[in-house]
Amino acid sequence: MAKKIDSAGRPQGRAPDPFVPVLRTVRAGNGFEEALEQILQLLRLGLVPAGERLPAERELAERMGISRVTLREVLKVLQDQGLVESRRGRYGGTFVLPRPDGGGEDELRRRVASVDVEDILRFREVLEVGAAGLCAAHGLDGAGAERLRSALTATHDAELTDYRRQDTLLHLTLAELSGSPTLTAQYAAVRATVNDLLDCIPLLVRNLEHSQHQHTALVEAVLDGDADGAREVMREHCGGTAALLRGFLT
DSSP states (O other), rough: OOOBBBBSSSSSTTTTTTTTOOOOOOOOGGHHHHHEEEHHHHTTTTTOTTTTTOOOOOHHHHHHHHOOHHHHHHHHHHTTTEEEEOSSSOOOOEEEOOOOOOOHHHHHHHHTTOOOOOHHHHHHHHHHHHHHHHHHHHHHOOOHHHHHHHHHHHHOOOOOOHHHHHHHHHHHHHHHHHHHHHHHHHHHHHHHHHHHHTTSSSHHHHHHHHHHHHHHHHHHHHHHHHHHHHHHHHHHHHHHHHHHHHHHHH
């Protein structure tokens, strides 16, 4: 009997894989550099929380199509940067270390100097609005709809310290459910940059409450098949993030 496939291209019944948007086979000529980029992106997106273990070396190497020797070179760089640590023993592995505090407005300005913020924010809006419209227009199967609802619930239930990670996972879920791996990969990259900037500003309860109302309206529009409504809510949501960042920069 043929396996049923969900809207993200996975066999139905399999647990969602949070690493799909980030981990993929690297190109042969730049194996080390691209593997380092992908694992850094995974950390910046918060897909593995501080204190948790990265996937096993064998799994990481297979998913990226690199040797374990190359992978260990990548992990050594991350250890030297204080991002992960290696633990031995039965319950050992490579564990994510807590990230230092964002550093406030001075650090935000330093990070902004290395990127074109307006370009990043516009590109993010294009990708997010497109993903929302695609999901609503094409519709989600039962498994996809449940994934989206679960991701939304996780943002509502999240502690303040874990909110940004759950928010990221909700948006990544929507991107993945759009059915475009290219869009998903591009969104993961731009979201990692946005998170680097957001980490420098405080979590504002009033803003989070507003974001949650928008998240709920967005998911409802997607599940109702209201493509125009989903695009409009997402456009407004992205505009709020952009306004917040601009406010701290002026």
